[in-house]
Amino acid sequence: MFKWFGKVNYTPYTKVSDFAQHLRDGRLMGSRCSRCGATSFPPRADCEECLSGDFEFFEVSGRAKLHTFTKIVAAPTGFEDVAPYLVGVVDLEEGGRALAWFGDSIAEDEVEIGMDLQVVPRIFEESEEIKVYYSLEPPGTTWSKT
Amino acid sequence: MKRVGIIGIGHGVFGRRSDATVQELAFEAFRDALDDAGIERDLIDASVIGSVPEYHKQRSLAGVVQEYLGLVPKPTWLTEVACASGSAAMRTGWMAIRAGLHQVVAIIGCQKMTELSTAEILALMGRVGEVQWESGFGTTFPGYYAMFAKRHMHEYGTTREQLLEVAVKNHFYGAKNPYALFRKEISAEKAMASEEVATPFQVYDCCANADGAACVILAGEDQAKEISDKPVWLDGVAAATASMSVLRRPHLVGLPSAEQAATEAYAMAGIEPTDVKVAQVHDCFTVAEIMAYEDLGFCGKGEGGPFVTDRQTYIGGQVAVNVDGGLKAKGHPIGATGVSMTYEIAKQLRGEAGERQVPDADVGLTHNVGGIGQYCFVQVLKRD
Numbered sequence: 195m196f197k198w199f200g201k202v203n204y205t206p207y208t209k210v211s212d213f214a215q216h217l218r219d220g221r222l223m224g225s226r227c228s229r230c231g232a233t234s235f236p237p238r239a240d241c242e243e244c245l246s247g248d249f250e251f252f253e254v255s256g257r258a259k260l261h262t263f264t265k266i267v268a269a270p271t272g273f274e275d276v277a278p279y280l281v282g283v284v285d286l287e288e289g290g291r292a293l294a295w296f297g298d299s300i301a302e303d304e305v306e307i308g309m310d311l312q313v314v315p316r317i318f319e320e321s322e323e324i325k326v327y328y329s330l331e332p333p334g335t336t337w338s339k340t
Numbered sequence: 341m342k343r344v345g346i347i348g349i350g351h352g353v354f355g356r357r358s359d360a361t362v363q364e365l366a367f368e369a370f371r372d373a374l375d376d377a378g379i380e381r382d383l384i385d386a387s388v389i390g391s392v393p394e395y396h397k398q399r400s401l402a403g404v405v406q407e408y409l410g411l412v413p414k415p416t417w418l419t420e421v422a423c424a425s426g427s428a429a430m431r432t433g434w435m436a437i438r439a440g441l442h443q444v445v446a447i448i449g450c451q452k453m454t455e456l457s458t459a460e461i462l463a464l465m466g467r468v469g470e471v472q473w474e475s476g477f478g479t480t481f482p483g484y485y486a487m488f489a490k491r492h493m494h495e496y497g498t499t500r501e502q503l504l505e506v507a508v509k510n511h512f513y514g515a516k517n518p519y520a521l522f523r524k525e526i527s528a529e530k531a532m533a534s535e536e537v538a539t540p541f542q543v544y545d546c547c548a549n550a551d552g553a554a555c556v557i558l559a560g561e562d563q564a565k566e567i568s569d570k571p572v573w574l575d576g577v578a579a580a581t582a583s584m585s586v587l588r589r590p591h592l593v594g595l596p597s598a599e600q601a602a603t604e605a606y607a608m609a610g611i612e613p614t615d616v617k618v619a620q621v622h623d624c625f626t627v628a629e630i631m632a633y634e635d636l637g638f639c640g641k642g643e644g645g646p647f648v649t650d651r652q653t654y655i656g657g658q659v660a661v662n663v664d665g666g667l668k669a670k671g672h673p674i675g676a677t678g679v680s681m682t683y684e685i686a687k688q689l690r691g692e693a694g695e696r697q698v699p700d701a702d703v704g705l706t707h708n709v710g711g712i713g714q715y716c717f718v719q720v721l722k723r724d
């Protein structure tokens with residue numbers, strides 16, 4: 195159900211659609227190639243290294259460091275109601291990167307490149323349909339459904 | 341191998357062109373280029389159109405441009421690599437001539453961006469990045485370059501003043517370019533007071549959408565010498581890619597595609613970065629020009645900020661950059677930009693740039709980036 199992922203979803207169909215289901219259940223998943231063991235976050239179904247199409251999901255810790263960020267003021271369609279918003283790119287402890295919003299638990303003036311963060315699975319509370327995403331929170335923050 | 345030469349160049353006015361369709365814009369540049377070359381239209385045996393289709397109501401643009409230019413039944417095709425579409429058209433025209441398939445090819449970059457409503461533009465803006473893992477968080481075109489800027493500032497101590505000096509410089513020269521969208525100088529104070537777009541960027545860090553067209557006519561070496569007494573040689577035509585997703589880039593302080601395309605273009609043309617006297621670089625945002633100085637080897641990694649404030653990229657400095665106003669002041673009709681860059685360098689190498697002329701310009705370069713760096717095309721141009 196990859197259509198659950200993101201405030202606006204542009205890609206409802208993908209070979210890694212179970213990612214969104216895991217995210218709803220509070221798990222952040224990367225992919226591991228069943229043939230050569232290469233891992234990826236975000237997950238991908240087809241191995242970049244050995245071209246195998248067999249993969250399995252594995253849970254990543256979500257521990258991360260902030261690589262860079264911006265506060266988007268001029269928002270595109272579908273995001274006007276949440277603007278301005280802080281977006282960050284983080285380096286994950288297990289390798290790979292994630293791009294996500296900062297949660298409300300971190301004030302704008304506390305944001306600093308290199309800071310430790312936790313990528314936390316989230317569900318949009320105000321939405322009737324299921325919408326899942328992840329956010330950047332202080333280290334140690336655990337997932338809670340609400 | 342025989343060289344490929346530029347025998348004619350043409351340019352239309354960039355801006356909000358509510359007076360013309362996209363093929364009418366293309367016509368202005370094409371007629372101008374034919375006049376410049378002093379040749380009959382019949383001599384053109386193919387055209388390549390650089391443009392980004394999603395901005396136009398007309399589907400499959402190359403056909404309607406070909407018809408309006410009166411080039412039917414000769415072949416045409418469209419090249420699309422986002423904001424580098426014009427340079428891709430240049431490169432495929434070069435290939436067609438080198439392959440011996442065509443002798444004289446018209447390269448037309450054209451784009452009508454202001455036909456779309458603000459709502460349509462905002463919807464397109466939301467899909468500029470990788471849409472599966474990034475766009476769902478509301479990323480934007482300025483947002484990505486803003487993140488490059490933040491990282492560049494963090495690693496190298498690049499400042500707001502240095503970033504805005506790029507805008508000040510490009511407006512300074514844009515004021516002298518009759519084809520430019522903004523023909524007004526700006527001060528750093530004014531730029532600093534403009535509205536926030538995506539931190540650290542304000543309005544004056546960003547280039548503007550525009551309508552416009554440019555045309556370059558290419559010919560093989562023998563024909564170029566026969567037709568033109570001042571051919572400009574297209575001696576380096578390199579291209580490279582970087583991952584679409586910023587999550588898969590080796591670093592976010594430059595464009596790996598630009599680093600690679602530059603290395604290959606220099607090798608192809610047998611020159612060093614220090615040989616370049618005049619360059620057109622892709623300044624879609626202020627930081628993009630600073631990263632370009634570094635990716636092209638005009639200065640060391642991280643030295644781009646001081647390089648512009650030391651006036652090394654003004655006329656009289658080490659290498660004059662974007663002295664036609666760049667994307668920033670000239671405007672950025674995306675499909676036209678790469679061809680417009682080539683137009684300006686040809687003009688400079690021919691010594692016809694008037695008050696913007698770079699003294700002793702014998703080697704020039706264009707650096708045209710698609711999207712947020714997933715494509716980069718670097719050309720090296722020389723005069724005899």
Ligand SMILES: [Zn+2]
Pocket residue numbers: 227228229230231232241242243244245246
């Ligand atoms: Zn593998």
